[in-house]
Amino acid sequence: MLHPGDSLFVHFDGKYDDSLELLKSVDFGGDAANTNKYATIFQQMFYSDKSLHYDWDLDPKDVRSYNIDQFIQFLDTLHQKAKELYNKFVVVNNPDEESKKWAQLFVQSAFNQSYSMYEYNNRKSSDKLDSAWNIFYDRLCDRLPIDSSMYISAYAICYLADNFHRYISGF
Numbered sequence: 771m772l773h774p775g776d777s778l779f780v781h782f783d784g785k786y787d788d789s790l791e792l793l794k795s796v797d798f799g800g801d802a803a804n805t806n807k808y809a810t811i812f813q814q815m816f817y818s819d820k821s822l823h824y825d826w827d828l829d830p831k832d833v834r835s836y837n838i839d840q841f842i843q844f845l846d847t848l849h850q851k852a853k854e855l856y857n858k859f860v861v862v863n864n865p866d867e868e869s870k871k872w873a874q875l876f877v878q879s880a881f882n883q884s885y886s887m888y889e890y891n892n893r894k895s896s897d898k899l900d901s902a903w904n905i906f907y908d909r910l911c912d913r914l915p916i917d918s919s920m921y922i923s924a925y926a927i928c929y930l931a932d933n934f935h936r937y938i939s940g941f
Contacts, residue, residue, distance in 0.1 A: 805865075805866055805869050808863060812856075812873040813876070815859055822855065849877070852877040872923050875925075875927075878926055879925055882929040882930060882933050
């Protein structure tokens with residue numbers, strides 16, 4: 771995360787090959803260093819929970835083969851776990867409001883990314899995708915309208931816009 775408009779100084783220890791260790795080594799300077807640090811803490815928590823950090827390339831359950839109902843149930847389970855993690859993050863760290871908003875958007879972007887991968891892997895099965903798109907489109911619309919508080923995460927807005935584009939263009 772980088773706070774928009776922040777004057778930034780980032781220091782990290784490049785000897786780490788593991789992203790979690792690298793995240794732990796990051797120090798921020800600048801006007802919004804605390805907000806950036808909270809975002810790093812949330813990412814550490816998120817990526818430390820293997821049930822939330824879904825690796826599409828190392829899928830032991832082969833989510834790619836799920837029908838739409840199984841996949842939606844899978845996403846709903848991930849969302850519930852993510853909400854629990856978010857609540858823990860807030861209670862333990864007492865972050866500022868921008869960090870809270872960023873964490874919420876980060877979780878939403880993980881949902882959008884998971885859907886994109888499902889869609890990508892099932893593109894040849896049009897019956898799966900027709901029903902999947904209808905269900906997912908309603909969920910995308912729940913994230914509208916975009917307001918200025920969401921500018922804290924261009925990453926999340928990008929995934930949201932990309933999925934609307936995929937829906938409208940049919941791929």
